[in-house]
Amino acid sequence: MEDYYAAPRTLVEDLPATAGTPERLTGRVVAGPAVDGTRTARIEVAHDGTAARADLGQALRGHRFAHREEAAEGTPPPPAAGAARTADVRAVPDAPGLVWTRDGEVAVDATGQDDLAVLALLGRLYPETVVLRPAGPAAVSSGGPGRLVVHVTDLGAAER
DSSP, X not given: OOOTTTSOEEEGGGSOBOOSSOXXXXXXXXXXXXXXXXXXXXXXXXXXXXXXXXXXXXXXXHHHHOEEOOOOTTOOOOOOSSOOEEEOTTTTTTSSSEXXXXXXXXXXXXXXXXXXXXXHHHHTBOGGGEEEEESSOOOOOOSSBOEEEEEESOHHHHHO
């Protein structure tokens, strides 16, 4: 999307909450037809017998602007300020527009998911509020602007 501020959005709070262990998402790059000498590439994410797509450029932009949080070795996370809300990772690719949150912190657990599926997920999230965090116990921030925390198996994998 050329203008993120004008893009349609879906509140993550309106998506279903995680229920149990989600089905593994798989991603693959698909190229669209050439139009006026330009070919668009997308990441297609398959789950539950359906497929959703994220523009590859948008996914890379989401990856570029996501903040990274690495836990310091041997340091336990700070105490949680409250229970984090967790949105179903399968609902994000299917949501209309970009997924965002107004306030608080909402987690999307992408641990164990295919690297391309995680990249596509980043392309479907409003980029200014995304934080990548390694899997494990997480502290919940209190107050301040909303954040979408994407739990990933390995921050290094998210960098590749």
